[in-house]
Amino acid sequence: MSFSAVSTLLSLLSIDHPIVQAPMAGISTPEMAAAVANAGALGSIGVGATDANGARKMIAAFRERSDRSLNVNVFCHSPAKADAARETAWIRRLRPEFERLGATTPRTLSEIYRSFLVDDDMLAALVVARPKVVSFHFGLPSPERVRALRDAGIVLLGSATSLDEARRLVAGGVHAIVAQGYEAGGHRGVFDPDASDDRLGTMALTRILVREMNVPILSAGGIMDGAGISAALRLGASGAQLGTAFVTTPESLADDGYRRAMASDAAHHTVMTRAISGRPARCLANRFTAWGADIDPREIPDYPIAYDLGKALNAAGKGANEPGFGAQWAGQGAPLARSLPAGELVATLVAEMSSDRGE
Amino acid sequence: MSFSAVSTLLSLLSIDHPIVQAPMAGISTPEMAAAVANAGALGSIGVGATDANGARKMIAAFRERSDRSLNVNVFCHSPAKADAARETAWIRRLRPEFERLGATTPRTLSEIYRSFLVDDDMLAALVVARPKVVSFHFGLPSPERVRALRDAGIVLLGSATSLDEARRLVAGGVHAIVAQGYEAGGHRGVFDPDASDDRLGTMALTRILVREMNVPILSAGGIMDGAGISAALRLGASGAQLGTAFVTTPESLADDGYRRAMASDAAHHTVMTRAISGRPARCLANRFTAWGADIDPREIPDYPIAYDLGKALNAAGKGANEPGFGAQWAGQGAPLARSLPAGELVATLVAEMSSDRGE
Numbered sequence: 001m002s003f004s005a006v007s008t009l010l011s012l013l014s015i016d017h018p019i020v021q022a023p024m025a026g027i028s029t030p031e032m033a034a035a036v037a038n039a040g041a042l043g044s045i046g047v048g049a050t051d052a053n054g055a056r057k058m059i060a061a062f063r064e065r066s067d068r069s070l071n072v073n074v075f076c077h078s079p080a081k082a083d084a085a086r087e088t089a090w091i092r093r094l095r096p097e098f099e100r101l102g103a104t105t106p107r108t109l110s111e112i113y114r115s116f117l118v119d120d121d122m123l124a125a126l127v128v129a130r131p132k133v134v135s136f137h138f139g140l141p142s143p144e145r146v147r148a149l150r151d152a153g154i155v156l157l158g159s160a161t162s163l164d165e166a167r168r169l170v171a172g173g174v175h176a177i178v179a180q181g182y183e184a185g186g187h188r189g190v191f192d193p194d195a196s197d198d199r200l201g202t203m204a205l206t207r208i209l210v211r212e213m214n215v216p217i218l219s220a221g222g223i224m225d226g227a228g229i230s231a232a233l234r235l236g237a238s239g240a241q242l243g244t245a246f247v248t249t250p251e252s253l254a255d256d257g258y259r260r261a262m263a264s265d266a267a268h269h270t271v272m273t274r275a276i277s278g279r280p281a282r283c284l285a286n287r288f289t290a291w292g293a294d295i296d297p298r299e300i301p302d303y304p305i306a307y308d309l310g311k312a313l314n315a316a317g318k319g320a321n322e323p324g325f326g327a328q329w330a331g332q333g334a335p336l337a338r339s340l341p342a343g344e345l346v347a348t349l350v351a352e353m354s355s356d357r358g359e
Numbered sequence: 360m361s362f363s364a365v366s367t368l369l370s371l372l373s374i375d376h377p378i379v380q381a382p383m384a385g386i387s388t389p390e391m392a393a394a395v396a397n398a399g400a401l402g403s404i405g406v407g408a409t410d411a412n413g414a415r416k417m418i419a420a421f422r423e424r425s426d427r428s429l430n431v432n433v434f435c436h437s438p439a440k441a442d443a444a445r446e447t448a449w450i451r452r453l454r455p456e457f458e459r460l461g462a463t464t465p466r467t468l469s470e471i472y473r474s475f476l477v478d479d480d481m482l483a484a485l486v487v488a489r490p491k492v493v494s495f496h497f498g499l500p501s502p503e504r505v506r507a508l509r510d511a512g513i514v515l516l517g518s519a520t521s522l523d524e525a526r527r528l529v530a531g532g533v534h535a536i537v538a539q540g541y542e543a544g545g546h547r548g549v550f551d552p553d554a555s556d557d558r559l560g561t562m563a564l565t566r567i568l569v570r571e572m573n574v575p576i577l578s579a580g581g582i583m584d585g586a587g588i589s590a591a592l593r594l595g596a597s598g599a600q601l602g603t604a605f606v607t608t609p610e611s612l613a614d615d616g617y618r619r620a621m622a623s624d625a626a627h628h629t630v631m632t633r634a635i636s637g638r639p640a641r642c643l644a645n646r647f648t649a650w651g652a653d654i655d656p657r658e659i660p661d662y663p664i665a666y667d668l669g670k671a672l673n674a675a676g677k678g679a680n681e682p683g684f685g686a687q688w689a690g691q692g693a694p695l696a697r698s699l700p701a702g703e704l705v706a707t708l709v710a711e712m713s714s715d716r717g718e
Contacts, residue, residue, distance in 0.1 A: 162627075163627060163694075181560055181562065182541065182558070182560055183559070183560040183562060183563045196628075198627065198628050198629065198691070199541070199558075200542070200691050201540055201541055201542040201560035201561055201562065201580065201581050201691060202560055202561075202562045203540065203542060203560065203561045203562050203580065203581035203582065203587065203590065203692075204542045204580075204581030204583075204690070204691035204692045205691075207581070207583065207584070207586065207587060207692065207695060208692070208694055208695065211695065221560065221562065221563075222560050222562035222563035222566070223562065224563075224566065225566070227566065227593055227594050227595055228562065228566060228594065230593045231562065231590040231591070231593040231594045232590070234586055234589045234590040234593050235586050235587065235590045236586055268521075268522060268557065269555075269557050270557065331563070332557070332559050332560060332563035332564075333562075333563045333566065333567075335522075335567055336566060336567065336570065
C-alpha cells in the first residue's frame with residue numbers, strides 16, 4: 001500500500017479511514033451515512049431516486065446526526081427516450097406475472113427519475129447545501145455543472161468501469177475515481193449500457209487505473225471486510241467503497257425478503273440483469289432475474305422507464321407474499337455480509353485492516 | 360497476509376516464493392518452467408494438448424534444466440460427444456472465413472485432445488515420472504486416478520471457479536485450490552461449460568474460498584505484478600498463479616501476431632468466447648472473437664472438437680498474413696504485461712512484493 005496515496009485521499013475527503021459506504025438509492029439512509037461518518041469513514045446518500053426537495057431533506061437528516069463529511073450521489077445517465085411501442089410490448093410481456101400475483105398490470109410507464117444532467121433544481125440544491133462530496137454514476141454532467149459544484153468547494157468523485165471512462169471523468173473535472181469492478185452489486189456505472197462491456201474485475205481494473213491515472217482510485221466490487229480493503233490498498237488504491245456489506249445493517253432500508261435472500265444460497269449466485277430497471281445491475285438470483293435471463297436488451301425500455309414496471313412488479317409480489325421480484329442488488333461478496341450496525345461495521349473493518357491476518 | 364498460509368504452501372510445493380507460472384498448453388515451455396523454477400517459483404507445463412510420450416519428453420526437457428519443483432497440468436474435461444450434424448453445420452458456418460483466406464475448409468473434425476479422465480497412458484507416465492505437482496483443469500479425475508497420483512507422492516492442485524467446485528476438488532483429494540477468477544485468461548476451468556456460471560471475480564472468489572475452505576488457496580486472474588500478488592496474500596491466499604504475465608516472455612511460444620496483439624489496444628478488450636475451442640476461454644479481442652460474439656453455445660461442437668476447426672482457421676489466417684484468428688488467450692491484466700525473460704520476471708515480482716509501494 002502507498003501510505004501517501006491513502007493520506008492524500010483522507011485529507012481530500014476529510015475522513016479518518018479509507019472507507020466509503022456506497023451510496024445506494026433506496027437502501028442507504030441518512031442514518032446509515034451519519035453512523036458511518038461518525039465512525040470516521042465517508043457516509044453516502046443516493047439522491048438519484050428523489051428530487052431536489054427530497055435531497056435537501058436527506059442532507060438535513062444527515063446533518064442532524066453528524067457534522068462529518070457526506071457524499072451525495074447523483075445519476076448522470078442520458079435521459080430516457082420514451083418508445084410507446086416498446087413500452088407497451090414490455091408491459092404485455094410482464095402481464096402474466098402481475099396476473100399470477102393477483103395484481104393489476106400498469107397501463108403506462110414513465111421516467112420515474114430525472115437525470116442530474118438536466119436537473120437544474122438538484123444542482124442548485126447541492127450548490128447551496130454544499131455537501132463535502134458529490135459523486136457521479138452512469139457518466140458525468142456538463143462542464144458548466146461540474147464547474148458550479150467545484151466552485152462551491154465540493155469534492156467530486158466519478159464511477160468508472162474502464163480506463164476510457166476514468167479518463168473522461170478526470171478530463172471532465174472529477175477529483176478521484178471509484179473503480180467499479182464487475183463484481184460490484186447494484187447498477188453498473190457504464191456510461192453507455194448499449195456499448196460492449198469489457199467486464200473488468202476489481203483486481204485488474206484497480207491496478208490498471210492506479211498505473212495509468214494520476215488521481216486517487218477507490219476500489220469497489222467484491223470487498224466485504226478489512227482484508228479486502230487492505231488488498232485494494234496493496235493494489236495501489238487510495239481507499240475502498242463497500243455497498244453490499246452495508247445492505248444488511250439495521251440502518252438499511254432492505255426489507256425482510258431482501259435480508260432473507262442475502263442470508264440464503266442466492267447470495268452465492270448474483271446475476272447481472274437489465275430486466276429490472278433498464279440498465280445492467282447485479283442482483284441476488286431471484287424470480288425476476290430468472291425471468292429476465294434470456295431477454296434481448298433491445299426489448300427493454302430505457303432506464304428508468306423499465307424500472308417503473310419493475311417497481312410495480314415488486315410491489316405486487318410483496319402484496320402476494322412473493323419477495324422474489326425485488327431489486328435485491330448485491331455484489332459477488334454477498335455471502336460474506338454481516339448484520340452489524342453501520343458504525344460498528346466501520347470499526348470492525350478498521351480493526352481487521354490493521355490485524356496481521358485479515359481474517 | 361497470513362505468514363503461515365504462505366509458508367505452508369511453500370513447504371507443500373518445495374518452492375521459495377508464493378508464485379506459480381500458469382500452465383498454458385501451447386504457450387508455456389519446459390524452458391519457461393525451468394527458468395521459473397530456478398528462480399524459486401513453481402514452473403508449470405501443460406500436457407493437455409499432447410500424449411503420454413509428449414509429456415515424458417517435456418518433463419525430461421525440464422529436468423535437463425532444473426532440479427526444482429515442476430507442475431504438470433492435465434485437462435479433466437468430460438470426453439467430447441461427437442455430433443456429426445452439429446459439426447457439419449459448424450464447418451459450413453466457418454467456411455466463408457476459410458474461403459476469404461484462400462484456404463481449404465476441413466471436411467471433418469476430430470477430438471484432438473484426449474481427456475486425462477480416460478488417458479491411462481498419461482496416468483502411467485505421470486506416476487513413473489513423478490513431477491512434484493500435478494494440477495487439474497476442467498474437473499478432477501476418478502478416485503482411483505487421484506489415489507495413484509497421491510500414492511506416487513505427487514502434490515495435487517485443482518482449479519475452481521466457485522465454492523462448489525472447490526468443495527468437490529477437496530472431497531476428491533486435491534491438496535490445494537487454484538481460485539480462478541473471471542478475469543483470468545485462457546480456458547475457464549468450469550467443470551460443466553453448459554451450467555450457469557456465476558462469473559466470480561478474483562477478489563470475491565479468493566475471499567470466499569479462504570473463508571470457507573481449509574486448504575491453501577492460490578489466486579488467479581488479473582494478477583500481473585508484485586502488488587497483485589501481495590493483494591492476493593492480503594486476501595488470505597497462500598500464493599498467486601500468473602499466466603498472462605508470462606505470455607510475452609521470450610520463453611513463450613506466442614507467435615509474433617499474438618505478441619503484437621498483446622501490445623495493442625486489444626489487450627484492453629479481452630473477451631470470454633466459446634467459439635474458438637468449444638469451451639469458454641478469455642482471449643484478446645480479435646477477428647475470431649468478433650465473429651463468435653453472437654453465437655448460440657448449443658451450435659458449437661464439444662471441446663475440443665470445435666478447437667480442431669479453430670486451429671485450422673488460425674493456420675489459414677497465418678498463411679494469409681491475418682493473425683486475427685489466433686487463440687490469443689489473455690486475462691484482463693493484459694495491458695500490464697512485460698517482456699522480461701521468465702526468470703527475471705519472477706525476480707522482479709519478488710522484489711515488487713517486498714517493496715513498500717508495490718508500484
